[in-house]
Amino acid sequence: MKKLVLLLLAFLSLQLSAQELKLKKGAVVDNIKVGDSLPYSFSLLLPSNFTVNKKWPVVFIVDYNNREKQVIRLMASIAEEKGYILAASNNLNDTISISKNILAFTKTFNSVVGMLPIDENQIYTTGFNRAGRLASTIPAFISNIDGVLSYSSTVGNIEIINVKKPYQYIGIVSGYNFNYTEMLANKELLNKLKIPNQLLIEESRNNWPSTNNLATALDLFKMSAMAKGNLAVDSLFINNNYNTTLTTINKLVAANKLKKAKNLIDQTIMVYKPFKKIDSLKDKSNALRKNKIYKSLKRAENNVWFKEQSLKNDFAYYVEEDAYTHNFNNLGWWAHQTKEIDRFKNSTNQEQQKMGYRLEGYLVALTNDYIDTVLAEKNTDYDALSFLYMLKTIIAPKDYDPYLKIISLSAKNNDFGTSIFYLEELLKNGYTDADKLYNLESTTLLKLTPEYNALIEKYLKKGRYILKE
Known part of the structure; x- marks a missing residue:
């Protein structure tokens, strides 16, 4: 062809x-x-x-x-x-x-x-x-x-x-x-x-x-x-897919992955009901629902979900509260929360491990949403914005943009100490674009300071304004 x-x-x-x-x-x-x-x-x-x-x-x-x-x-x-x-x-x-x-x-x-x-x-x-x-x-x-x-x-x-x-x-x-x-x-x-x-x-x-x-x-x-x-209706297509699914279900049951097995069985019932008799699958689903191991797995999952929802409610409340009250003193509490999340992520319990990653993703998304909200306001609350950028460096330390934003915002307010602190944190976390560091908005005076140049020279060997003795 x-x-x-x-x-x-x-x-x-x-x-x-x-x-x-x-x-x-x-x-x-x-x-x-x-x-x-x-x-x-x-x-x-x-x-x-x-x-x-x-x-x-x-x-x-x-x-x-x-x-x-x-x-x-x-x-x-x-x-x-x-x-x-x-x-x-x-x-x-x-x-x-x-x-x-x-x-x-x-x-x-x-x-x-x-x-x-x-x-x-x-x-x-x-x-x-x-x-x-x-x-x-x-x-x-x-x-x-x-x-x-x-x-x-x-x-x-x-x-x-x-x-x-x-x-x-x-x-x-x-x-x-x-x-x-x-x-x-x-x-x-x-x-x-x-x-x-x-x-x-x-x-x-x-x-x-x-x-x-x-x-x-x-x-x-x-x-x-x-x-x-x-x-x-393509009977061969239907039968091949059905048989493949049954094989997967049997493997899951044999491996005691009963939650996954039951979910797949229930989905298979819905999909193939127009084409096949599914009474045997219904019986298998009911049997699994009564199985002690399955019940135990479901209880463990429900306990994790309850804890996860409780933490998400706390995060939602305190992000808003801390941002709009400019509660910079609470950044230590947030650092503790990220350590707890890391503990979940490193757990040997797979359900807790998954919860840790979900909480981390939720907190990042929540902070991003509030950043977008503050930026969309007619009169930008720069203190709230600074808090959110600082929070972002705690919960997502490899996301470099918030560091750059804080360096710029702090320099605009002549708070060079905060700018220098976050510059070093940025460089510690592997940032390498020296050219961008010398072209940040509102940093005309900051980038001439010995401290700013010394840090860039220390980590990148690209300090531009180094005083020679």
Whole structure:
């Protein structure tokens, strides 16, 4: 087959270029213009066996600030294997309104649906982290979205889901991610609303979902389409996936990983109920629920969740209280809390270990949210901002930007002592960009001081203004 697909776009309603457009198959093509006069573009991946003689499922990738190009390449091999088209708007941004992001997405959506043979019953969106909320909001504006895949993010607004025509929701989250407990609560709420959903759990601390879970998600979309009657039932596909899942369940039970086994059994019941008799799986689920080891594991998990929620409530209260009362004296208490979190992270108890990482992620996200809030205020509270930057250096010591912000803010107030202290803390933590240190805002006088230059010379051997004896 030819490597290039020739698509004639002369009469598209969205005013795509009236010239011939050549698209590679099996490779990502970036920056395809929506129209000659419009400032919108998108990235596209066609499977290597793409042909215009059949209709194809499509996943629209929703992400911000050029990350969509990373996501489309992450999913490329899975889409190739499963036979999905991938498309991603290049114009989404987390600093603009939802309405503007929806508009940019709609331009890409209409362009792709207009130019390619898309199966209108297999149209999906996916979003990672914060973008997951936007991905789950889009179906409220574009009704023929059949499913949403969200990584580490809950549904944007459950109230706007059309319960009479709900989409298939699939979540993926790591047990180490601070959104883990919220994703579990999100699942329970979707269940109560009878909205079809599955939650896939990552076992690693990676920032990206595994290819296994991405492949499973696309398979679940396919089976959902079959269950709705939108796609012919492929018995071989169903049986192969079912048997593979049963093998996994049996291995989990044999290894006494009973919580994971029961979760997988319950998910399997929901997925395969339209295709198979699942009485034996229901019996197995009930047996596990009564199992003493399973009960013990659930109690331990619930105890961890209770402690985690209590600590999160404390953190939420004290971050706000300390920031807006400029309680710099409480930074020592925060340093103690991070030591406690580190103790959890280093625990031999896996549930406590996961809790430690979740608490760390929660505290970082919470502090970032308050920083954004203070910066968005008409009259910036610079003392509150300084406190939050200082807190950030405690809870995320390898994030260098807060150190630089404190150095600059303190120098602006002629508090060179604080600037020097945080400069040394920054350098101790491995910072190496001497040029940036000499170009920080409001540091004209600070960077001439002997102390400032001596520290840069000591750690980087790049002090510029060193007095020679």
